[in-house]
Amino acid sequence: xxxxxxxxxxxxxxxxxxxxxxxxxxxxxxxxxxxxxxxxxxxxxxxxxxxxxxxxxxxxxxxxxxxxxxxxxxxxxxxxxxxxxxxxxxxxxxxxxxxxxxxxxxxxxxxxxxxxxxxxxxxxxxxxxxxxxxxxxxxxxxxxxxxxxxxxxxxxxxxxxxxxxxxxxxxxxxxxxxxxxxxxxxxxxxxxxxxxxxxxxxxxxxxxxxxxxxxxxxxxxxxxxxxxxxxxxxxxxxxxxxxxxxxxxxxxxxxxxxxxxxxxxxxxxxxxxxxxxxxxxxxxxxxxxxxxxxxxxxxxxxxxxxxxxxxxxxxxxxxxxxxxxxxxxxxxxxxxxxxxxxxxxxxxxxxxxxxxxxx
Amino acid sequence: xxxxxxxxxxxxxxxxxxxxxxxxxxxxxxxxxxxxxxxxxxxxxxxxxxxxxxxxxxxxxxxxxxxxxxxxxxxxxxxxxxxxxxxxxxxxxxxxxxxxxxxxxxxxxxxxxxxxxxxxxxxxxxxxxxxxxxxxxxxxxxxxxxxxxxxxxxxxxxxxxxxxxxxxxxxxxxxxxxxxxxxxxxxxxxxxxxxxxxxxxxxxxxxxxxxxxxxxxxxxxxxxxxxxxxxxxxxxxxxxxxxxxxxxxxxxxxxxxxxxxxxxxxxxxxxxxxxxxxxxxxxxxxxxxxxxxxxxxxxxxxxxxxxxx
Ligand code: FES
Ligand SMILES: [Fe+2]
Numbered sequence: 001x002x003x004x005x006x007x008x009x010x011x012x013x014x015x016x017x018x019x020x021x022x023x024x025x026x027x028x029x030x031x032x033x034x035x036x037x038x039x040x041x042x043x044x045x046x047x048x049x050x051x052x053x054x055x056x057x058x059x060x061x062x063x064x065x066x067x068x069x070x071x072x073x074x075x076x077x078x079x080x081x082x083x084x085x086x087x088x089x090x091x092x093x094x095x096x097x098x099x100x101x102x103x104x105x106x107x108x109x110x111x112x113x114x115x116x117x118x119x120x121x122x123x124x125x126x127x128x129x130x131x132x133x134x135x136x137x138x139x140x141x142x143x144x145x146x147x148x149x150x151x152x153x154x155x156x157x158x159x160x161x162x163x164x165x166x167x168x169x170x171x172x173x174x175x176x177x178x179x180x181x182x183x184x185x186x187x188x189x190x191x192x193x194x195x196x197x198x199x200x201x202x203x204x205x206x207x208x209x210x211x212x213x214x215x216x217x218x219x220x221x222x223x224x225x226x227x228x229x230x231x232x233x234x235x236x237x238x239x240x241x242x243x244x245x246x247x248x249x250x251x252x253x254x255x256x257x258x259x260x261x262x263x264x265x266x267x268x269x270x271x272x273x274x275x276x277x278x279x280x281x282x283x284x285x286x287x288x289x290x291x292x293x294x295x296x297x298x299x300x301x302x303x304x305x306x307x308x309x310x311x312x313x314x315x316x317x318x319x320x321x322x323x324x325x326x327x328x329x330x331x332x333x334x335x336x337x338x339x340x341x342x343x344x345x346x347x348x349x350x351x352x353x354x355x356x357x358x359x
Numbered sequence: 360x361x362x363x364x365x366x367x368x369x370x371x372x373x374x375x376x377x378x379x380x381x382x383x384x385x386x387x388x389x390x391x392x393x394x395x396x397x398x399x400x401x402x403x404x405x406x407x408x409x410x411x412x413x414x415x416x417x418x419x420x421x422x423x424x425x426x427x428x429x430x431x432x433x434x435x436x437x438x439x440x441x442x443x444x445x446x447x448x449x450x451x452x453x454x455x456x457x458x459x460x461x462x463x464x465x466x467x468x469x470x471x472x473x474x475x476x477x478x479x480x481x482x483x484x485x486x487x488x489x490x491x492x493x494x495x496x497x498x499x500x501x502x503x504x505x506x507x508x509x510x511x512x513x514x515x516x517x518x519x520x521x522x523x524x525x526x527x528x529x530x531x532x533x534x535x536x537x538x539x540x541x542x543x544x545x546x547x548x549x550x551x552x553x554x555x556x557x558x559x560x561x562x563x564x565x566x567x568x569x570x571x572x573x574x575x576x577x578x579x580x581x582x583x584x585x586x587x588x589x590x591x592x593x594x595x596x597x598x599x600x601x602x603x604x605x606x607x608x609x610x611x612x613x614x615x616x617x618x619x620x621x622x623x624x625x626x627x628x629x630x631x632x633x634x635x636x637x638x639x640x641x642x643x644x645x646x647x648x649x650x651x652x653x654x655x656x657x658x659x660x661x662x663x664x665x666x667x668x
Binding site: 161163168309 | 413414443447458
């Protein structure tokens with residue numbers, strides 16, 4: 001299954017990563033004064049498009065402003081730096097093979113493009129998404145696209161920071177009142193995982209209306225699992241009483257200041273109403289997030305003397321910043337190795353109820 | 360902005376724009392500012408940037424006790440000092456080190472304007488005798504502060520509109536200094552059938568302006584040949600973000616206005632600051648009073664500096 005049809009055996013010329021100037025914000029960057037705008041992650045798979053969106057006619061995507069044209073030849077996805085009709089004027093980039101093609105693979109209902117040294121492309125670096133069928137094929141109402149007017153790391157910082165939900169998303173997820181709350185954070189050099197358990201939290205309004213939850217409170221287990229390099233995240237909520245809501249939330253950095261999110265929310269196990277409505281909640285929720293992350297983004301484009309303040313609730317976010325900086329620093333000096341595996345099944349880590357998602 | 364302007368009092372809101380429920384955003388140059396009224400009715404001004412994750416505080420709300428709450432994670436600040444008072448859900452320890460604060464600015468309210476000084480310790484401005492004129496408005500013009508003032512000096516037709524009034528190029532008094540302000544008086548005509556201004560022996564109305572050399576705050580008085588005051592306006596242009604000038608104004612129509620053109624001034628919307636400037640006309644506008652303005656301003660500020668030394 002894991003197979004990269006367009007993986008070049010050898011890249012035709014070695015990208016010169018070492019001579020690129022290293023942003024001081026990366027090398028001296030500290031957690032409380034980071035500049036996410038300057039972070040460019042290499043040697044990773046980005047989910048460029050939902051599989052259904054790629055057909056015979058090329059569609060255009062971008063990773064850090066590098067063009068990715070996607071189409072299918074005999075049903076097989078191609079990711080090219082050039083449009084087939086394009087009159088080529090400039091040099092090709094070091095990220096593609098002699099034909100101008102990027103390594104590409106298809107899985108979980110997405111066409112994934114590799115950004116980095118082509119010879120390093122390996123399916124072993126594809127994030128594990130155990131709640132999605134490997135061959136895709138989920139109904140379209142579970143999929144959608146939203147965009148954020150901010151850098152991708154800010155979007156993910158927003159995702160892993162759950163305290164904002166009580167203010168920004170109160171009308172969707174309910175207010176801040178709960179009997180007890182516990183947050184745990186686990187990390188590797190390639191991932192960060194946050195698990196939040198709440199007992200007796202007021203029932204989320206969406207569930208009240210569309211899942212018919214009658215009790216005043218519910219227990220919640222929420223997991224955010226981020227693959228740092230690919231900017232892919234899993235947001236998995238288990239509600240008791242209520243449903244299982246696993247969301248694949250990839251924050252693709254089309255440019256350093258704009259983010260594309262082709263999501264899949266696999267609510268196929270929930271009741272009819274909830275199953276159809278919940279994936280659409282993203283349109284509301286993403287605008288609420290964007291109202292904060294979009295004014296934030298220009299304020300994180302340059303180094304600032306002032307350091308951000310934080311509270312104990314920010315432990316996951318702080319950790320996310322520091323892991324990203326560690327990776328960026330390593331890459332800046334030419335170390336692109338994966339020290340931890342990202343494609344191993346993460347079901348246990350995220351506490352997936354496997355009986356609901358058997359693929 | 361020059362150094363004098365950095366420590367000036369700027370009218371960045373009209374009193375009625377600032378309420379006790381929803382904070383508002385304004386700016387002085389590139390400095391974003393959040394304004395709100397606390398529970399004693401006092402206007403507070405902080406940097407419009409939450410020191411937690413840099414979200415604009417103006418997207419938040421005002422609490423019942425008059426403190427401001429950020430809309431992102433709900434941190435709560437007190438307006439007088441800018442200090443952080445509360446982090447929601449943090450049950451224990453709600454005492455924060457002094458570093459946990461937003462930057463605060465000086466605030467002063469008079470004459471229906473809210474003045475802010477980027478220097479929080481600045482002495483309040485000299486009490487003005489301004490009464491609060493009832494009519495008011497706020498306009499943003501895509502022109503720099505100095506360019507807007509120069510247009511006002513050289514041809515008010517480009518930036519102001521007063522019902523029935525045409526501003527002529529002829530001055531009764533050229534720009535000069537009077538009690539620390541730049542003062543001039545311009546002849547005006549009613550927009551009726553009359554001789555073109557270059558051939559008119561008399562003009563029925565004049566516009567007297569007195570402008571602060573640093574902020575450009577301008578008091579305008581329109582009066583007829585018998586010295587009846589037809590209209591009084593306070594214009595407060597403020598340099599805002601991206602070279603835009605925001606002009607807040609307050610106006611009052613005079614009581615005694617003989618003549619039917621003057622009577623028509625009593626109608627609604629008789630005074631306006633133009634929201635945009637005719638670029639073609641502006642480009643070829645010959646500098647006249649604005650030239651004097653440059654010299655006078657430099658002299659006045661110089662004198663102040665020498666006096667201060
Ligand atoms: S950014 Fe204001 S509370 Fe977090
Ligand atoms: Fe959010």
